[in-house]
Amino acid sequence: MAGSGVQTVSRALAVLGCFRGGDELGVTDVARAQGLALSTTHRLLTALVDAGFLEKTAEASRYRLGGALAQYGQIAYRQHRIYLTEPHLERLAATTGASASVAMRYGNEVVLLGTSRWREAEGHALQGVLLPLHASALGKALLAFSHTGQDELERLPYGDGTDRAVRNADELAKELALTRERGYGFNDEELAAGHRTIGLPIFPADGGADVRFALGIRGATELMSPERIPFLVDLGRSTARDISVALAQ
Structure with missing residues (x-):
């Protein structure tokens, strides 16, 4: 029974x-x-x-x-205190012209918990949007800065994404090593042609190693040009630190 x-x-x-x-x-x-x-x-x-x-x-x-799901969604939104990230996301989006989001892992995917209202039409603006771990900058950041073994990478699905996305665990492992080395994940038109995303880990304010959240900066390739990436990463790191402090309060 x-x-x-x-x-x-x-x-x-x-x-x-x-x-x-x-x-x-x-x-x-x-x-x-x-x-x-x-x-x-x-x-x-x-x-x-x-x-x-x-x-x-x-x-x-x-x-x-x-309606019950909307109610539960609002409860989860408050429990994770995502509302505290909103002013930081809006400021980052207004400064960069890109969309900004906070996400966490949900099984084999990434779920967007909060997004900037600035430039909503650019996409990925709705809370609850799911992205594949292997092809998203947010997913790469969450995997790279957590205790993720090769066996776990082997179990991930690799079907989603464009032809620029990694297609197996070995390729993803190399991508995660690069993510750790430079300190951020990068999605170079791997989910949608014409768009790039930077994904930065939001480290706990108490110095712990358990990264639960990541910050995403997404925009058109013209906006996310190679020349602008260092500037965007610096702003993103500063914002990630501010969000970490806000969530710890």
């Missing part, structure tokens, strides 16, 4: 994961994505609606994320 209950929970969470992209989905869409029977999918969707995690649209019997 216990095993069956765990399987049901796992299936429900997998169904909920189908809505990460922000789209409205029908029963058939979800069933096809998860390889489930329509009757099973309908039961899981109904349970998620009853819990408030999803809501059903009246027009076309489709489903979208529900």
Whole structure:
């Protein structure tokens, strides 16, 4: 019985994961994505609606994320004290003309916890956006400045990203060594053509080695030119220190 209950929970969470992209989905869409029977999918969707995690649209019997998730998201936002980073992100974005964000690791991905409102149209502006660890500057920074072994790199998926992204654990290990050497991760059009990102670790203010958060600076390649990278890195490091102090208060 216990095993069956765990399987049901796992299936429900997998169904909920189908809505990460922000789209409205029908029963058939979800069933096809998860390889489930329509009757099973309908039961899981109904349970998620009853819990408030999803809501059903009246027009076309489709489903979208529900209010309970927004509530939990706000709770997590306060618990991680991300609101304390907002003035620093806005200042960095206004100074550089790039977008700024704070992120943490979430399984095999990076989740954006807070982003600057400056130049939202540049993309990656929404909180909750997920990025692959291997192809994002934020992911590289989080991996490089944490206790990450080769076996863990071997287990990561490498399918996402452009043809400029690393495609296996050995390539990523070399990239992480370079990240540690220069002190920041770099995404050179590895997720989207025409855009680059710098990812800097946010070291704990108490001097601990447990890096939980990273700071991202993202912009068009013209803005993130090789000549400007040192300037952006210096500003980013200063901002990362300020954020570290703010989070420790």
